[in-house]
Amino acid sequence: MSHLSEITSKRRTFAIISHPDAGKTTLTEKLLLFGGAINQAGAVKARGDSRRARSDWMKVEQERGISVASSVMTFDYGGCTFNLLDTPGHEDFSEDTYRVLTAVDSAVMVIDCAKGIETQTKKLFEVCRLRDIPIMTFINKMDRDGQDAFKLMAEIEQTLALDATPAVWPIGQGRDFRGCFDLMKDRLILMARGDKSTLPAHETHIRGIADPQLDALLPAEQVAQLRAEVELVRGACPPFVRSSYLDGHMTPVFFGSAIHNFGIRELLDALVALAPSPRPQTAAERAVRPDEDKVSGFVFKIQANMDPKHRDRIAFVRLCSGHFKRGMKLLHARSGKMQMLHNPILFLGQDRAVAEEAFAGDIVGLPNHGGYRIGDGFSEGESLTFRGIPSFAPELLQKVRATDPLKAKHLGRALEQIAEESGASIFKPVVGSDWIVGVIGGLQFEVLADRIRTEFDVPVAFEPTSYLTARWIAGSDADVRRFCDANRGCLATDHDGEPVYLARNAWHLGKVQEDYPALSFLAVKN
Numbered sequence: 001m002s003h004l005s006e007i008t009s010k011r012r013t014f015a016i017i018s019h020p021d022a023g024k025t026t027l028t029e030k031l032l033l034f035g036g037a038i039n040q041a042g043a044v045k046a047r048g049d050s051r052r053a054r055s056d057w058m059k060v061e062q063e064r065g066i067s068v069a070s071s072v073m074t075f076d077y078g079g080c081t082f083n084l085l086d087t088p089g090h091e092d093f094s095e096d097t098y099r100v101l102t103a104v105d106s107a108v109m110v111i112d113c114a115k116g117i118e119t120q121t122k123k124l125f126e127v128c129r130l131r132d133i134p135i136m137t138f139i140n141k142m143d144r145d146g147q148d149a150f151k152l153m154a155e156i157e158q159t160l161a162l163d164a165t166p167a168v169w170p171i172g173q174g175r176d177f178r179g180c181f182d183l184m185k186d187r188l189i190l191m192a193r194g195d196k197s198t199l200p201a202h203e204t205h206i207r208g209i210a211d212p213q214l215d216a217l218l219p220a221e222q223v224a225q226l227r228a229e230v231e232l233v234r235g236a237c238p239p240f241v242r243s244s245y246l247d248g249h250m251t252p253v254f255f256g257s258a259i260h261n262f263g264i265r266e267l268l269d270a271l272v273a274l275a276p277s278p279r280p281q282t283a284a285e286r287a288v289r290p291d292e293d294k295v296s297g298f299v300f301k302i303q304a305n306m307d308p309k310h311r312d313r314i315a316f317v318r319l320c321s322g323h324f325k326r327g328m329k330l331l332h333a334r335s336g337k338m339q340m341l342h343n344p345i346l347f348l349g350q351d352r353a354v355a356e357e358a359f360a361g362d363i364v365g366l367p368n369h370g371g372y373r374i375g376d377g378f379s380e381g382e383s384l385t386f387r388g389i390p391s392f393a394p395e396l397l398q399k400v401r402a403t404d405p406l407k408a409k410h411l412g413r414a415l416e417q418i419a420e421e422s423g424a425s426i427f428k429p430v431v432g433s434d435w436i437v438g439v440i441g442g443l444q445f446e447v448l449a450d451r452i453r454t455e456f457d458v459p460v461a462f463e464p465t466s467y468l469t470a471r472w473i474a475g476s477d478a479d480v481r482r483f484c485d486a487n488r489g490c491l492a493t494d495h496d497g498e499p500v501y502l503a504r505n506a507w508h509l510g511k512v513q514e515d516y517p518a519l520s521f522l523a524v525k526n
């Protein structure tokens, strides 16, 4: 094995997907705790609070109890380096989440044992399925009363059409929850109900379900039930097949209680042993292997600085190959320029440190003043266009205007920056002077209004438009031009200057498709 492939085989880049409140923040915090990146639980939340306090526009998320911005956390465990990419929890930000999921190699799905699969879990799961992302399932809050474990397994299989096989089996639930029997390693793991903010002492380990020590450790009823259930599970559930997991067809299921630090170690051990290391990434030109010598990567997310006084932004780059070093010169494919990367950032636990070096699977933050966009590729000279970072047609469109007419000209600049961060789609109609903003969920308008006011000092109002949806127009140059000339009243350009058809309703959209069969009206721009 080459030096590079040895290093990348020990990288795990993943995201947690869940419905709000299932315990993603708590689990994240406990993963960091077990990974030694923080000393005490409570730190992630505290950080969230202080971060929010610093940033005005974040008030929206604070009031709504949602997490709009995502970040990256890096920690070590079991000889592996983990990069955990946070995904926004609220459904309005699904596009942002989609992009984060283009940068991970696997995901952990957190489910509340009382609620089962919820709407947002399902949506995020579908995104993972589109990309064949392997998923481990963590059924959380077992210290609370919830649904029966067999029922939860069946629900995963039926609702998600995914083979589910338990990696551990719970002993009791709610107040009677004692721990789990580890089906993969054939041992007992008991829960220590102690201080929730620090690491638990080592769990009691017992070999095999028949071990008579079990009878001494647990009440007779629970032992009998456990033995019967384990027998049933082993007979009824499909055995774990790693290739099936890696293909995204099967999920190993863990039961635990994040708040009590229980089940975290098993999940981490499984991520070390079973989760994929960085996968080859598909560029339009060719597939890029993680152990190639030359550095390459793509921008999957752009985040405005948390401090509204500073206009700089961070582009999050997922490295796809090579050995990245600080001060390196890389080709920024879209501009065609070689650029020196002076202050790349690594995300250690919750601190940011200057990145001295990084490898495939790692996320490097590049501070910039607006030169980078989502999807931009970097390389050591070769032109690489990475795929899989699409733009989606917005589901809601509104007109935006500066409430102070003197600031109108600043509005365009603010909107363009936001569009480049993919905070929203921005359309400039060919006729008239309005801007039209498109989003996936209505809450985004509020967040945008807040950001434009605080970051750019332009108070704005959003107003309804007569447009229902937007479609990118694809076809031969001549056909596109003919369409554009004949439909100027419904035409706009996106922030890349590409033509977009604004449809008043579904009938109009159907009609242009009928009238211009040679053209495609696309809801997704690749």
Ligand code: G4P
Pocket (backbone or CB within 6 Å): 018, 019, 020, 021, 022, 023, 024, 025, 026, 027, 089, 140, 141, 142, 143, 144, 256, 257, 258, 259, 260
């Ligand atoms: P999220 O990021 O997915 O939205 O969930 P988060 O971790 O914030 O957890 C949501 C609530 O569930 C929190 O309670 C949290 O303490 C609780 N929780 C998380 N894991 C467990 C668990 O294993 N068992 C139990 N019983 N509760 C759990 P909260 O009251 O909303 O917040 P807090 O005041 O406890 O912070």
